[in-house]
Amino acid sequence: MSGKSQEVEALLGQKYRHGFVTDIESDSLPPGLDEDVVAAISQKKNEPQFLLDWRLKAYRHWLTMQEPSWAQVHYKPIDYQDISYYSAPRAPANAPKSLDEVDPKLLATYAKLGIPLHERARLAGVAVDAVFDSVSVATTFKDKLGKAGVIFCSFSDAVRDYPQLVERYLGTVVPAGDNFFAALNSAVFSDGSFVYVPPGVRCPMELSTYFRINAAKTGQFERTLIIAAEGASVSYLEGCTAPMRDENQLHAAVVELVALDDARIKYSTVQNWYPGDENGLGGIYNFVTKRGECRGRNSKISWTQVETGSAITWKYPSCVLKGENSVGEFYSVAVANNYQQADTGTKMIHIGRNTRSTIVSKGISAGHAENTYRGLVKILPSASGARNFTQCDSLLMGPKCAAHTFPYMEVKNPTATVEHEASTSKIGEDQLFYCLQRGISAEDAVNMIVSGFCKVVFKELPMEFAVEAQNLLSVSLEGAVG
Amino acid sequence: MLLQIADLHARVAGKDILKGVNLEVRAGEVHAIMGPNGSGKSTLAQVLAGREDYEVTGGSVTFEGRDLLTLPAEERARAGLFLGFQYPVEIPGVNNVYLLKAALNAKRKAAGEPEVDAYEFLALIRQKMKFMQMSESFLTRGVNEGFSGGEKKRNEVLQMLVLEPKLAILDETDSGLDIDALKVVSAGVNSLRDPARAVVLVTHYQRLLDYIVPDRVHVLSGGRILKSGDKSLALELEAHGYDGVLGAQVA
Numbered sequence: 029m030s031g032k033s034q035e036v037e038a039l040l041g042q043k044y045r046h047g048f049v050t051d052i053e054s055d056s057l058p059p060g061l062d063e064d065v066v067a068a069i070s071q072k073k074n075e076p077q078f079l080l081d082w083r084l085k086a087y088r089h090w091l092t093m094q095e096p097s098w099a100q101v102h103y104k105p106i107d108y109q110d111i112s113y114y115s116a117p118r119a120p121a122n123a124p125k126s127l128d129e130v131d132p133k134l135l136a137t138y139a140k141l142g143i144p145l146h147e148r149a150r151l152a153g154v155a156v157d158a159v160f161d162s163v164s165v166a167t168t169f170k171d172k173l174g175k176a177g178v179i180f181c182s183f184s185d186a187v188r189d190y191p192q193l194v195e196r197y198l199g200t201v202v203p204a205g206d207n208f209f210a211a212l213n214s215a216v217f218s219d220g221s222f223v224y225v226p227p228g229v230r231c232p233m234e235l236s237t238y239f240r241i242n243a244a245k246t247g248q249f250e251r252t253l254i255i256a257a258e259g260a261s262v263s264y265l266e267g268c269t270a271p272m273r274d275e276n277q278l279h280a281a282v283v284e285l286v287a288l289d290d291a292r293i294k295y296s297t298v299q300n301w302y303p304g305d306e307n308g309l310g311g312i313y314n315f316v317t318k319r320g321e322c323r324g325r326n327s328k329i330s331w332t333q334v335e336t337g338s339a340i341t342w343k344y345p346s347c348v349l350k351g352e353n354s355v356g357e358f359y360s361v362a363v364a365n366n367y368q369q370a371d372t373g374t375k376m377i378h379i380g381r382n383t384r385s386t387i388v389s390k391g392i393s394a395g396h397a398e399n400t401y402r403g404l405v406k407i408l409p410s411a412s413g414a415r416n417f418t419q420c421d422s423l424l425m426g427p428k429c430a431a432h433t434f435p436y437m438e439v440k441n442p443t444a445t446v447e448h449e450a451s452t453s454k455i456g457e458d459q460l461f462y463c464l465q466r467g468i469s470a471e472d473a474v475n476m477i478v479s480g481f482c483k484v485v486f487k488e489l490p491m492e493f494a495v496e497a498q499n500l501l502s503v504s505l506e507g508a509v510g
Numbered sequence: 511m512l513l514q515i516a517d518l519h520a521r522v523a524g525k526d527i528l529k530g531v532n533l534e535v536r537a538g539e540v541h542a543i544m545g546p547n548g549s550g551k552s553t554l555a556q557v558l559a560g561r562e563d564y565e566v567t568g569g570s571v572t573f574e575g576r577d578l579l580t581l582p583a584e585e586r587a588r589a590g591l592f593l594g595f596q597y598p599v600e601i602p603g604v605n606n607v608y609l610l611k612a613a614l615n616a617k618r619k620a621a622g623e624p625e626v627d628a629y630e631f632l633a634l635i636r637q638k639m640k641f642m643q644m645s646e647s648f649l650t651r652g653v654n655e656g657f658s659g660g661e662k663k664r665n666e667v668l669q670m671l672v673l674e675p676k677l678a679i680l681d682e683t684d685s686g687l688d689i690d691a692l693k694v695v696s697a698g699v700n701s702l703r704d705p706a707r708a709v710v711l712v713t714h715y716q717r718l719l720d721y722i723v724p725d726r727v728h729v730l731s732g733g734r735i736l737k738s739g740d741k742s743l744a745l746e747l748e749a750h751g752y753d754g755v756l757g758a759q760v761a
Contacts, residue, residue, distance in 0.1 A: 457563070458599040462653075465559050465595075466613035466669065467587035467620070476612065480603030480652065 086204035086214030186222035220250035256291035289324030311339025322354030346375035349383035364397030393429035519568035529733035545730035588620035590676030696721030
């Protein structure tokens with residue numbers, strides 16, 4: 029289909045749309061990492077002693093660890109001394125106290141990304157926290173949430189205002205030494221979002237955080253902690269973008285979720301970090317640890333992710349199902365085009381009785397990309413009556429990409445039920461021709477076929493973001509079928 | 511002349527399949543193309559629809575006076591050429607009606623008409639589905655997803671009725687149908703017969719032609735039309751077989 033492929037090559041000219049750089053004065057630490065840098069970050073943020081101690085302990089542990097090499101991804105060794113571990117937009121004297129004090133250039137940046145921070149301009153019903161490089165710049169709808177008793181603020185604010193909550197929950201789901209990147213994050217994390225929903229409260233609006241990497245040669249290490257107390261429920265969404273740069277940038281975040289008895293947390297991600305150019309130059313290394321613990325009875329944690337960006341994605345949002353009758357869910361669409369590499373999946377650890385988990389993973393590969401699903405379903409002896417259903421489907425577009433599936437299962441309780449289904453298909457010439465023969469353009473046909481493939485995942489996203497995800501997907505795959 | 515095929519040669523995967531096909535179809539006519547397996551019937555249908563893995567190596571095709579072979583597949587479709595597939599493909603997760611609406615809108619847009627109103631479209635499709643004796647569940651199912659062979663063929667005819675093509679090429683739309691389904695499908699095709707339209711039926715069986723009576727019957731063999739006649743030719747083929755009718759021409 030040579031005529032078609034030229035047409036779509038042209039469409040591929042539609043480059044990454046969030047690749048601009050904001051010219052803003054920033055306060056950065058020079059590249060390099062040692063105990064002084066860790067202490068400097070903590071000091072800049074006026075942190076209490078417990079947190080400094082925690083960071084230093086994590087740093088010392090990190091020094092003893094090896095970077096993992098088991099994932100199906102390939103990259104040049106990262107020089108951890110060549111990264112700046114802290115970059116903040118320089119604010120006049122102190123941090124802005126209200127949106128009016130935020131640098132207008134920053135607000136313009138977020139407006140360009142389609143995230144107006146002024147509350148009146150914001151989609152009704154969605155509160156936004158925006159993190160620029162390492163620092164949270166604004167959280168909207170704080171007052172309205174406050175009336176409901178919901179705490180939604182930057183991690184730094186939480187450390188200042190609610191240190192006892194932070195100390196109680198930080199690192200209880202992802203311990204500081206959990207893995208190489210989590211340990212690094214624990215030592216140097218700079219900001220992120222914090223959510224606490226008190227007992228019995230259903231959070232009155234969607235919560236959303238937008239992460240933006242702007243400065244060159246910096247890493248972004250944000251940390252998110254969400255706690256839903258007994259009977260509480262919350263839906264949270266994160267979005268991510270970065271400028272186009274020729275060098276790779278490291279993003280190593282940690283997300284911890286805690287659901288107590290009867291609580292529900294729905295965590296959705298639309299990840300669109302800069303993926304590198306069509307020759308594989310530049311792009312974000314997205315090495316992220318996300319884990320939720322269903323600590324209480326009848327609790328539920330649901331991960332939904334649409335991953336279209338990053339040069340390399342390494343993440344496995346997981347659920348530890350401790351509470352009896354607790355439920356874990358993972359719905360994922362991972363797209364890899366050009367030279368992108370994705371090694372992603374989930375872990376479902378069944379500990380409590382009658383715990384249930386569902387995994388639906390849709391991998392789409394195009395260009396020269398490598399897309400790997402890696403999942404673990406572990407059923408411990410205590411998890412009588414546990415059930416898991418896993419479905420992994422891969423869609424290949426073009427002859428040069430690859431899909432791999434590594435489902436691991438460890439079942440140590442004979443009453444458990446584990447089901448696994450997997451499929452690999454190609455966007456067939458047959459499907460494409462069928463649509464063309466009905467008068468539908470190649471571009472529309474590809475979009476239609478791909479969104480059909482992803483439908484079960486998209487319907488899990490909050491309505492406002494399902495549309496965004498769909499658009500993102502079509503931009504990411506424009507020209508992928510020739 | 512709606513469709514004029516002159517000395518058409520085509521190859522697939524390096525193998526010559528069509529070796530000089532000549533055929534003229536006028537508006538208002540129904541033609542049946544019959545012939546043994548491997549004679550090139552499906553290839554002819556695919557070449558006319560514009561499938562790119564089929565390489566045209568010679569000859570010409572004009573559709574309403576335009577050079578059909580220079581048009582990409584989607585433009586042929588929008589110009590009014592419809593192919594009813596022998597094996598309609600499944601497209602999981604894509605709503606059957608959504609695809610059809612996209613197809614109708616693509617055609618309308620090409621003709622400079624506004625997009626179809628959602629309510630009008632739903633009313634139209636309900637009416638056509640009733641005619642094709644299809645249950646309402648087809649409104650919500652994925653394109654051909656989990657359809658039986660017969661359901662797929664009905665769905666092809668449904669699409670044809672909604673798109674109202676000028677030229678419908680139906681590639682073995684009768685295969686795999688029981689007698690009741692055959693009647694429904696035939697009624698669908700007959701309802702589209704009109705002085706402004708034409709139908710080309712590719713079929714193995716005379717049985718279909720009892721229900722859709724053709725104006726012309728052609729025998730395609732070895733990549734060429736070796737014999738043409740009126741509807742009695744199909745009966746002759748049934749009685750004597752291809753060898754008997756074509757005689758020495760087939761050797």
